[in-house]
Amino acid sequence: MVEPVGNHYVIARPVYSENAFNEEHEKLHRYHKTFWDHLKLYFSCSPQRVKKIALGLFPVVSWLPAYRFREWVLSDIISGINTGLVAVLQGLAFALLVNVPPSYGLYAAFFPVLVYFIFGTSRHISVGPFPVLSLMVGGVVTRLVPDDSIGNGNSTNTSAINDERVMVAASVTFLSGIVQLLLGIFQFGFIVIYLSQSLISGFTTAAAVHVLVSQLKFMFQLPTLESIFSQITETNVADLVTSLVVLLIVFVVKEMNDRYKEKLPAPIPIELFVVTLISYFVNFEEKFGVAVVGKLEEGFQAPVAPDVGILQKCIGDGISIAIVGFAVAFSVAKVYSIKHDYPIDGNKELIAFGLGNIVGGSFKGFASSTALSRSGVQESTGGKTQVIWVVTFLAAVFLGLDIGLATAVAFQLLTVVIRSQM
Numbered sequence: 001m002v003e004p005v006g007n008h009y010v011i012a013r014p015v016y017s018e019n020a021f022n023e024e025h026e027k028l029h030r031y032h033k034t035f036w037d038h039l040k041l042y043f044s045c046s047p048q049r050v051k052k053i054a055l056g057l058f059p060v061v062s063w064l065p066a067y068r069f070r071e072w073v074l075s076d077i078i079s080g081i082n083t084g085l086v087a088v089l090q091g092l093a094f095a096l097l098v099n100v101p102p103s104y105g106l107y108a109a110f111f112p113v114l115v116y117f118i119f120g121t122s123r124h125i126s127v128g129p130f131p132v133l134s135l136m137v138g139g140v141v142t143r144l145v146p147d148d149s150i151g152n153g154n155s156t157n158t159s160a161i162n163d164e165r166v167m168v169a170a171s172v173t174f175l176s177g178i179v180q181l182l183l184g185i186f187q188f189g190f191i192v193i194y195l196s197q198s199l200i201s202g203f204t205t206a207a208a209v210h211v212l213v214s215q216l217k218f219m220f221q222l223p224t225l226e227s228i229f230s231q232i233t234e235t236n237v238a239d240l241v242t243s244l245v246v247l248l249i250v251f252v253v254k255e256m257n258d259r260y261k262e263k264l265p266a267p268i269p270i271e272l273f274v275v276t277l278i279s280y281f282v283n284f285e286e287k288f289g290v291a292v293v294g295k296l297e298e299g300f301q302a303p304v305a306p307d308v309g310i311l312q313k314c315i316g317d318g319i320s321i322a323i324v325g326f327a328v329a330f331s332v333a334k335v336y337s338i339k340h341d342y343p344i345d346g347n348k349e350l351i352a353f354g355l356g357n358i359v360g361g362s363f364k365g366f367a368s369s370t371a372l373s374r375s376g377v378q379e380s381t382g383g384k385t386q387v388i389w390v391v392t393f394l395a396a397v398f399l400g401l402d403i404g405l406a407t408a409v410a411f412q413l414l415t416v417v418i419r420s421q422m
Helices: 018-024 035-042 047-057 060-066 069-098 104-119 131-144 155-185 189-194 197-219 237-259 270-282 284-288 308-313 315-340 346-362 387-399 401-421
Strands: 002-005 008-011 127-129 368-370
Touching: 047 060, 060 104, 069 104, 069 127, 069 131, 069 197, 104 127, 104 346, 104 368, 127 131, 131 155, 131 197, 131 315, 131 368, 155 189, 155 308, 155 315, 155 346, 189 315, 189 346, 197 237, 197 387, 197 401, 237 270, 237 284, 270 284, 308 315, 315 346, 315 368, 315 401, 346 368, 387 401
Parallel strands: none
Antiparallel strands: 002 008, 127 368
């Protein structure tokens, strides 16, 4: 009973013992589900459950029936042609970072796209080779099959070395796909929130330094990076001048594409005109001895199983490649999903990229992800300054990409803990 007394309230109620309370109020008994009840529910089968599982495993089923053919098909064709041209050229170029023959870059640009079309949840990202991942795979390749093993450099020995390097790249790609698939199955898609914009930016900038250094031997057309200092006089001047001119032209046109992207129907594929057409018609190879890709093999390689011995030597590398590839791809996909207002699922993305790398590795391709976006990564970890960026950059440059990544993640988690205690 509640009675007002002036500006106060007096609350009076009877005092119960436990027995008296139980006599006056009947206890309701709830049925608590046992482990077996949950197990039966999990494995139960119904039309609705089958539909839900199918949509979960194959996201393409949910959006393909709603495809607006007349409105979208022309834009998709134009976009596909432009993206395909760039993907082919990037595949050939990034194969050099992996230290495998350029033709294998085409496999890395082809198979993951088909898999992602079926299992992926983003409608806009372009799946294929990514320079950071290519460099990480290339680090494993050169560690297990170093340049010194080429020996006298005859064609037979070089071919055997290339085959061995292709198997290393395919095996570590297959392993990274297994890691991504398992992370997706066990619902670990949330790990991307611990990779902040500063961390990804610092890591990729450091990777760009590694990419630049690794390409110097191709610019000077010398056998190894170390020989730049000892054999600098043997540099092919035509290769060096061509590289510098192409870099300048590509940089200028890329800036034009960014500045006038609203007015251009499609980005200018400068790589196609400068690198491919000019090289072909000017005949750089015969006139100046410039190294070219040469004739590519027709058809696809037969699928192969990964080498167990190689897998045992690159477990850490496979985990690093899996996490970096997913983090970059999810970051870009998140930007487009917010811009165009549709959902994406981190766990399904892990499964899609995992299956893509498994299939790509089986066909002797190398690890795939997607291109970076400047506005891309979630900022849920709260980075406000450049200290995470600097630590990541220095760690990745001086400790290597794999150990540098682990160091950066550990430092970021430490800063999160410190901030939470302040």
